[in-house]
Amino acid sequence: MSIENLSSQTKNTTTILLNCFINDNEIVLEVPATYRLVDILRKKLDLTGTKISCEVGRCGACSVLMNGNLVNSCLLMAYQIQGSSINTIEYMSKESMNPIQQAFLEEGALQCGYCTPGMVMALKSLLSTNPSPSLEEIEIALSGNLCRCTGYNGIIRAVSRYIENSQSS
Ligand code: FES
Numbered sequence: 566m567s568i569e570n571l572s573s574q575t576k577n578t579t580t581i582l583l584n585c586f587i588n589d590n591e592i593v594l595e596v597p598a599t600y601r602l603v604d605i606l607r608k609k610l611d612l613t614g615t616k617i618s619c620e621v622g623r624c625g626a627c628s629v630l631m632n633g634n635l636v637n638s639c640l641l642m643a644y645q646i647q648g649s650s651i652n653t654i655e656y657m658s659k660e661s662m663n664p665i666q667q668a669f670l671e672e673g674a675l676q677c678g679y680c681t682p683g684m685v686m687a688l689k690s691l692l693s694t695n696p697s698p699s700l701e702e703i704e705i706a707l708s709g710n711l712c713r714c715t716g717y718n719g720i721i722r723a724v725s726r727y728i729e730n731s732q733s734s
């Protein structure tokens with residue numbers, strides 16, 4: 566095989582035309598097939614609300630929703646999100662501050678705030694299927710999201726505040 570053919574074959578096998586929906590916008594991008602979802606969000610689309618920390622699926626900082634399910638965007642390659650619908654933290658506050666974020670503010674549930682977008686996405690995933698979770702269910706839902714600052718008590722209080730707020734409105 567000539568070097569030219571080898572080079573074009575490598576190009577063909579390492580890039581894909583990605584077509585998906587991100588925050589309800591149709592996205593068509595040529596990207597390396599191994600480009601991660603978090604790279605697409607942060608570097609290609611400037612959606613920097615999604616954070617990156619451990620890069621190996623342990624901290625939850627990069628959490629987003631894919632077809633309504635919570636996923637770590639550092640673990641998903643571009644080819645794995647083909648045709649899917651992704652929602653990020655930017656979608657949560659598209660029109661006004663999301664009530665979960667509001668509860669975080671009211672309860673002082675953040676310090677540096679680096680983990681907060683991932684926490685909010687994890688809670689969105691929980692609360693959309695279980696609007697009144699028990700403490701144990703909240704702890705299980707947040708078990709994939711690490712916070713180095715808060716000790717988690719404020720975060721748990723924020724969920725309780727959100728539930729109270731949503732039941733009284
Ligand atoms: S950066 Fe993805 S789970 Fe930590």
Ligand code: FES
Pocket residue numbers: 674675676677678679680681711712713714715
């Ligand atoms: S508020 Fe700093 S890591 Fe959670």
